[in-house]
Amino acid sequence: xxxxxxxxxxxxxxxxxxxxxxxxxxxxxxxxxxxxxxxxxxxxxxxxxxxxxxxxxxxxxxxxxxxxxxxxxxxxxxxxxxxxxxxxxxxxxxxxxxxxxxxxxxxxxxxxxxxxxxxxxxxxxxxxxxxxxxxxxxxxxxxxxxxxxxxxxxxxxxxxxxxxx
Numbered sequence: 001x002x003x004x005x006x007x008x009x010x011x012x013x014x015x016x017x018x019x020x021x022x023x024x025x026x027x028x029x030x031x032x033x034x035x036x037x038x039x040x041x042x043x044x045x046x047x048x049x050x051x052x053x054x055x056x057x058x059x060x061x062x063x064x065x066x067x068x069x070x071x072x073x074x075x076x077x078x079x080x081x082x083x084x085x086x087x088x089x090x091x092x093x094x095x096x097x098x099x100x101x102x103x104x105x106x107x108x109x110x111x112x113x114x115x116x117x118x119x120x121x122x123x124x125x126x127x128x129x130x131x132x133x134x135x136x137x138x139x140x141x142x143x144x145x146x147x148x149x150x151x152x153x154x155x156x157x158x159x160x161x162x163x164x165x
Contacts, residue, residue: 006030008064011121023071024064033126034060040133047092052134054093055141058082060122062144065114070107077108080155081162083145088156089165099164108158115147 004015006027013029020031041053061079065072078100085091085099120140128136148155159165 004029006064006121008066009060009118009121010116011118011123013123021064023067023069024061024075025067025072026064030064030122033122036126037122040130044134047094048134050093050097051086052093052137054082054096055086056125056137058086059137059140059144062148063115063118063121065111068110073110074104074106074108076111077155077158078103080111080145080148080151081159083141084152084155084159085165087142087145089159091165099162102164103158103162111148111151111154113150118147119143 002015003012004027005011006013006029008024008026009030011030011033013027013033015027016029016032018028018032020026020028024031026034037056041056044050044053058079061075062083065076081103082096082100085096086093091099120136120143122140125133125136125140145152
């Protein structure tokens, strides 16, 4: 199988044709891997399952920040806010789902520089077996948040300004 590097997260993914997200800058093979996780995400139950599912959404969005489209800039910002709230404030995934809509009602600046590489990507989560996938997804969330460390203070400020936590 031929592979290509995803222009967003850098993962080596199948070099294939196919649909892509409207504004997240991802290779078709990367978007396909993310889509392959949907049944698994939908099977997660309880508070911990909702937390994991939200972190998967947040991690994928935050790793595909290379498109300057306003929708992408806003998406990256609110998903980094969600990772911050989840990881640093222990905000539950169900609460984050209700907050994200309000957070998208604001404009955010494009965060540059962007990370140049991510140690864990959707490829790692998709490759993990069922027994380990939740743990890999949690590591993905932490590593994605850490990759954006140059912007932590700015993102923390946005979270604090919401008054939601």
